[in-house]
Amino acid sequence: MNSLNETAGMLRFLTAGSVDDGKSTLIGRLLWESGGVYEDQLEAVRKASVGRDGAADLSLITDGLKVEREQAITIDVAYRYFSTPRRKFIIADTPGHDQYTRNMVTGASNADLAVLLVDARKGLLEQTRRHAYIIWLLGIRHIVLAVNKMDLVGYDQRVFTTICDVFEQSTAFMDTVKKYFVPLSALCGENIVRRSPNLGWYDGPTLLEMLETVPVPQGSGSGDFRFPVQNVVRPDPDFRGYAGQIVSGKVQAGQEVIALPSGRKSSVEQILLYKQTLGEAIAPQSVVLTLKDHIDLGRGDMLVDPDHIPVVANQFLAELIWMSREPLKKGVPYLIRHAAQVLCCTVIEVVHGLDFQTFASHEVETLQLNAIGKVRIVTHKAMFFDAYSSNRATGSFIMIDPATNDTVGAGMVCAENLAVHDSAPYQATVPLPGTHSTGLTVWFTGLSGAGKTTICDSVYTELLALGFRVEVLDGDVIRRKLNSDLGFSQKDRDENVRRIAFVAQLLASHGVVVLVAAISPYRAVREEIRKDNPNFIEVYVNAPLEICEQRDPKGLYKRARNKEIQKFTGIDDPYEPPLVPEVECRTDSEMVKASSARVVSAIQFFFASRLNKDKGQAMPCPDAGEAGIAEQSRVRSNREDYL
Amino acid sequence: MSQQLSHLDLLEAESIYILREVAAEFARPAMLYSIGKDSSVMLRLAQKAFYPGKIPFPFLHIDTTYKFREMIEFRDANCRRLGIDLIVHTNIEAIQSGANPFKLGTKRCCALLKTQALLDALKLHRIDAAIGGARRDEEKSRAKERVFSFRDAFGQWDPKNQRPELWSLYNGRVDERQSIRVFPLSNWTETDVWQYIAREDIPVVPLYFAKKREVLVRGNLIIPLEHEFELRENEKPQQVMCRMRSLGCTYCTGAILSEADTVPKIIAELQQFRRSERENRIIDHDQEGSMELKKREGYF
Numbered sequence: 001m002n003s004l005n006e007t008a009g010m011l012r013f014l015t016a017g018s019v020d021d022g023k024s025t026l027i028g029r030l031l032w033e034s035g036g037v038y039e040d041q042l043e044a045v046r047k048a049s050v051g052r053d054g055a056a057d058l059s060l061i062t063d064g065l066k067v068e069r070e071q072a073i074t075i076d077v078a079y080r081y082f083s084t085p086r087r088k089f090i091i092a093d094t095p096g097h098d099q100y101t102r103n104m105v106t107g108a109s110n111a112d113l114a115v116l117l118v119d120a121r122k123g124l125l126e127q128t129r130r131h132a133y134i135i136w137l138l139g140i141r142h143i144v145l146a147v148n149k150m151d152l153v154g155y156d157q158r159v160f161t162t163i164c165d166v167f168e169q170s171t172a173f174m175d176t177v178k179k180y181f182v183p184l185s186a187l188c189g190e191n192i193v194r195r196s197p198n199l200g201w202y203d204g205p206t207l208l209e210m211l212e213t214v215p216v217p218q219g220s221g222s223g224d225f226r227f228p229v230q231n232v233v234r235p236d237p238d239f240r241g242y243a244g245q246i247v248s249g250k251v252q253a254g255q256e257v258i259a260l261p262s263g264r265k266s267s268v269e270q271i272l273l274y275k276q277t278l279g280e281a282i283a284p285q286s287v288v289l290t291l292k293d294h295i296d297l298g299r300g301d302m303l304v305d306p307d308h309i310p311v312v313a314n315q316f317l318a319e320l321i322w323m324s325r326e327p328l329k330k331g332v333p334y335l336i337r338h339a340a341q342v343l344c345c346t347v348i349e350v351v352h353g354l355d356f357q358t359f360a361s362h363e364v365e366t367l368q369l370n371a372i373g374k375v376r377i378v379t380h381k382a383m384f385f386d387a388y389s390s391n392r393a394t395g396s397f398i399m400i401d402p403a404t405n406d407t408v409g410a411g412m413v414c415a416e417n418l419a420v421h422d423s424a425p426y427q428a429t430v431p432l433p434g435t436h437s438t439g440l441t442v443w444f445t446g447l448s449g450a451g452k453t454t455i456c457d458s459v460y461t462e463l464l465a466l467g468f469r470v471e472v473l474d475g476d477v478i479r480r481k482l483n484s485d486l487g488f489s490q491k492d493r494d495e496n497v498r499r500i501a502f503v504a505q506l507l508a509s510h511g512v513v514v515l516v517a518a519i520s521p522y523r524a525v526r527e528e529i530r531k532d533n534p535n536f537i538e539v540y541v542n543a544p545l546e547i548c549e550q551r552d553p554k555g556l557y558k559r560a561r562n563k564e565i566q567k568f569t570g571i572d573d574p575y576e577p578p579l580v581p582e583v584e585c586r587t588d589s590e591m592v593k594a595s596s597a598r599v600v601s602a603i604q605f606f607f608a609s610r611l612n613k614d615k616g617q618a619m620p621c622p623d624a625g626e627a628g629i630a631e632q633s634r635v636r637s638n639r640e641d642y643l
Numbered sequence: 644m645s646q647q648l649s650h651l652d653l654l655e656a657e658s659i660y661i662l663r664e665v666a667a668e669f670a671r672p673a674m675l676y677s678i679g680k681d682s683s684v685m686l687r688l689a690q691k692a693f694y695p696g697k698i699p700f701p702f703l704h705i706d707t708t709y710k711f712r713e714m715i716e717f718r719d720a721n722c723r724r725l726g727i728d729l730i731v732h733t734n735i736e737a738i739q740s741g742a743n744p745f746k747l748g749t750k751r752c753c754a755l756l757k758t759q760a761l762l763d764a765l766k767l768h769r770i771d772a773a774i775g776g777a778r779r780d781e782e783k784s785r786a787k788e789r790v791f792s793f794r795d796a797f798g799q800w801d802p803k804n805q806r807p808e809l810w811s812l813y814n815g816r817v818d819e820r821q822s823i824r825v826f827p828l829s830n831w832t833e834t835d836v837w838q839y840i841a842r843e844d845i846p847v848v849p850l851y852f853a854k855k856r857e858v859l860v861r862g863n864l865i866i867p868l869e870h871e872f873e874l875r876e877n878e879k880p881q882q883v884m885c886r887m888r889s890l891g892c893t894y895c896t897g898a899i900l901s902e903a904d905t906v907p908k909i910i911a912e913l914q915q916f917r918r919s920e921r922e923n924r925i926i927d928h929d930q931e932g933s934m935e936l937k938k939r940e941g942y943f
C-alpha cells in the first residue's frame with residue numbers, strides 16, 4: 001500500500017457505467033495498481049473465479065455480496081478505499097441498471113467527482129446520458145468520461161474524439177460541470193495509473209492523475225456558515241455548549257451568529273474540539289460552540305451567519321427521487337429528516353416528472369419507484385434551508401414513511417424557493433388541490449384514563465353510521481409510529497401535539513372528520529393549534545385524578561407512583577384543563593353514550609353553522625349542552641346538504 | 644488564516660457527527676467495545692464527541708473467556724481510568740457446557756460465544772443502537788454495509804433490503820425490538836486507524852507490538868499459546884518475534900512475524916503489507932462467503 005501523508009486530503013468519487021462496460025475491472029485495476037488490494041483477497045478472488053473462466057478476474061475484488069457473485073451483477077452501492085501519497089480516495093461503486101437509480105443517487109449524494117464509464121465499441125448509450133444527468137442533478141461538479149476497452153477498437157483516436165464530442169453536445173446544458181476525458185483499457189491497465197505507447201496520441205493526464213489533482217471542496221470551509229445543533233452539552237450548570245458539525249462555511253471566536261428558528265442574535269464565545277480551544281473552525285469539522293448570551297437552543301436548531309441567513313419557510317419546491325415500491329401519495333403524512341431536524345410533512349402537488357429520454361419535464365400524477373420529479377412540500381413547522389445547488393448539506397433531505405420507517409424519498413430543495421422567503425405560513429384551510437369541502441378536527445384532551453379513547457370510539461361509530469368520513473388519531477398509536485422520536489419533555493409534548501394537529505388538518509382538508517385522542521396537557525400549545533385552525537372543536541374529557549388512577553387501564557399510574565415513569569401527567573407533570581372547551585364530558589358521572597352523543601351533536605352543529613355562514617345566515621354557536629341533543633335530529637336529516 | 648483539513652480530520656469529523664446522532668436519536672445506545680485498536684479509536688472519538696460532558700452511553704464487551712489476559716487487563720484499567728460504564732457479557736451457559744473451538748469447530752463456537760452472546764446482551768439491556776468498530780475495508784461483504792444498519796427483531800441483517808443512505812442523513816427509526824447497528828468507522832482503513840492512534844497518542848493493547856512470544860507454528864498460522872491448547876503430534880511451542888495485527892480469541896487469532904514494536908514502525912510495516920489483516924482470523928475463512936453468513940445471523 002502506498003504511504004499516505006498524514007496531511008493528505010480526501011476525494012470521494014463515484015463510478016457509474018452500464019453493465020459490462022468494465023466498471024468492476026476498472027476499480028479492481030485501480031485498487032490493484034495503487035496497492036489497495038491485499039494478496040489474500042486476490043487469492044480468495046482466484047478461488048471464486050474458478051468455475052467462471054478460470055483466470056483471476058480483477059472485477060471480483062469489487063463484487064461484494066454472495067448473492068451478487070452468484071448472479072454476477074452489482075446490485076448495491078459498495079464502498080472501496082485506496083490511497084496514494086497525495087490523497088485518500090473513497091469510491092462509491094454504483095450499479096448500472098435502470099432499476100437501481102436509487103443506488104446511483106445514494107452513491108452520488110456524497111461524491112465530489114464521478115467517473116462515467118463508456119465502452120468504446122458501443123459509444124454513448126441512453127443509460128450513460130441518464131447517469132450524467134443524475135450526477136449533475138445531485139450536484140457533482142466534476143465528471144470524468146472514461147472511454148474504456150480502447151484495445152478492442154485498435155486504440156483509434158477518432159473513436160475516442162467522436163464519443164467525447166457527442167457527450168459534450170448532449171450535456172452542453174450542464175454548464176456548471178467541469179468535464180474531463182480519458183481513453184483507457186481497464187483490462188490491460190492502460191492510462192489508469194500507467195501510460196501506454198498504444199495510446200501515445202493522448203497527452204492528457206492518466207485517470208489517477210486526474211483523481212489526484214481535481215480541486216476538492218471537502219475540508220476547505222467554503223460557503224455560508226451553517227451549524228445545525230445536534231446535542232446540547234451540559235456537564236454542569238456553569239457550562240452550556242452546542243455540539244454539531246459545521247456543514248458549510250467557517251466560524252471564528254467572537255463572531256456574531258443568529259439562532260434559528262428564534263432569530264435571536266449572539267456571538268460565539270468559544271470553539272472547542274475536545275481539549276483544544278480553536279480560534280477558527282471550518283466545515284466539516286465537528287465542534288462544540290458556546291455563546292456569549294444564554295439563548296435556549298436545542299437539537300434541530302441552527303446557528304447561521306447573520307449576513308447570509310437561509311430561507312425559513314414551511315412550504316417549498318424540491319426535486320424528489322422516489323425510492324419506494326409504493327408510489328408517492330399526495331396529502332398523506334411523511335416525515336422529513338433535514339439537517340438535525342425531523343419534521344412532519346406532506347406533498348401537496350407533483351409539479352412535473354422528469355423524462356430520462358429527453359431530460360424534459362412532463363405531467364405526472366405521482367412518482368413511482370426510481371422516478372424523479374419536482375414536488376411542492378408543506379411541513380408542519382418552519383424548515384431552514386438553502387437551495388441544494390448552493391448548499392448540499394442544508395438543501396438536502398430524506399423522506400421517511402412513518403408506517404414502515406423506510407426511507408422512501410430523497411429530496412433536493414429548488415433554487416426557486418428563494419423567492420418564497422416571505423410567503424405566509426401555509427394554511428390547510430385553503431382547500432388543497434383536488435379536494436372538496438373541508439372537514440374538522442375534534443380534539444379530545446384529558447388525563448390518561450379519563451376516557452378519551454372510549455368516547456372517541458363511540459363517536460367514530462356514530463359518525464360512520466351518519467355517513468361521515470372519519471379518522472381517529474390516537475395519541476398512543478401516533479407516539480409509537482409517527483412520533484416515536486419524541487419523549488415527554490415539555491418541548492417534545494408540544495411537538496407531539498403540533499404534529500398530530502398538522503396531520504389532522506391535512507386529513508380534514510380532504511373532508512375527513514378527524515378525532516384526536518391525546519392527553520395534550522398544556523393549554524398554550526392547544527390554544528396555538530386552535531388559533532391556526534378555524535375548523536377545530538375541543539372536547540374536554542374530564543374525570544378526577546383519583547378516578548383515573550383507580551381505573552388505571554394501562555397500569556401507568558401505578559408505575560408513575562413507583563417512580564418507574566417520570567413526568568407522568570397528573571402525578572409529577574401538570575395537566576392544564578381547557579378554559580372554554582366546546583364540549584365537556586364528565587366521564588365519572590355520565591354514561592359513554594351520553595358523552596358521545598353530545599360530541600356528535602357539536603360536530604353536526606359545527607357543519608350546520610358553517611353551511612349557514614356560507615349562505616350568509618348567522619347561526620348561534622351551540623353551547624353543546626342539552627340544546628345540542630334536542631337539535632340533533634333536525635341537523636341529521638340535513639346532512640347531505642352540507643357534506 | 645486559511646487551512647485545509649487532512650483526511651484524518653475529515654474522518655474524525657464524520658465519526659464524531661455519527662456518534663452524536665446516535666446519542667440524540669436512540670433511547671438506549673451502547674458501544675460494542677472489543678478492546679482492539681478500532682475500539683480504542685472509537686473510545687477516543689466518543690470522548691471527543693461529548694467533551695466536556697461524559698460519554699452518554701455504556702460500553703459492552705462480549706467476553707468469550709478465551710481473550711488474551713493482556714486484553715482484559717487493558718480493558719479494566721482503561722475503563723476505570725476514564726470512568727466508563729462497562730457491561731461485560733458472557734454466554735455462561737455455553738461456557739459451562741464446555742464450548743470451545745476444538746470441540747465445536749470455530750463456526751459453532753463463534754455462533755455461541757460471540758453472536759448468540761451479543762444478541763442476548765442486546766436483548767437483556769434493551770439496546771436499540773449498538774455501535775461497532777467495523778470498517779468497510781476489512782472484508783468484501785462489509786463494503787456494502789450502511790453506517791446505520793437496520794436489524795430486525797431477531798437481530799438479523801438483510802443485505803438485499805437495506806435502507807438507502809444519502810448525504811449524512813441517517814434514518815435510525817425502529818419499532819420495538821428492532822435495532823440499528825452503527826458503524827462510525829465505516830470509511831476508515833487500517834492505515835487511517837494507526838495514523839490516528841499515532842497522532843492522538845491513543846493507548847492500545849501491548850499485544851499489537853512485536854516481541855518474543857511463545858507460539859505454535861502450524862502451517863502458515865502462528866498461534867499464540869495462552870489458554871490450554873491441544874497440540875498435535877510432533878508440534879512444539881517456540882519463541883518467535885511476532886505481533887498481533889487484529890485481536891480476537893487466543894485460539895483463533897494468528898500472530899504475524901514482525902519486528903514492529905512502535906506505532907510508527909507498525910505504520911511503516913503496513914505500507915509494505917500485501918496481506919490483509921483479517922487473514923489471520925480463522926473464522927473469516929472457514930467457509931466461502933463466511934463473514935457475510937455470520938453477519939446475516941447477527942455477528943458484527
Ligand SMILES: Nc1nc2c(ncn2[C@@H]2O[C@H](COP(=O)(O)OP(=O)(O)O)[C@@H](O)[C@H]2O)c(=O)[nH]1
Pocket residue numbers: 017018019020021022023024025026059148149150151152184185186187188
Ligand atoms: N478487452 C477489454 N475487455 C475489458 C476491458 N475492461 C473490461 N473488460 C471486460 O468486459 C467484461 C465486463 O467487465 P466488468 O468489469 O465485469 O463490467 P461491469 O459490469 O461494468 O462491472 C469482462 O469480461 C472484462 O474482462 C478492457 O479495457 N478491454
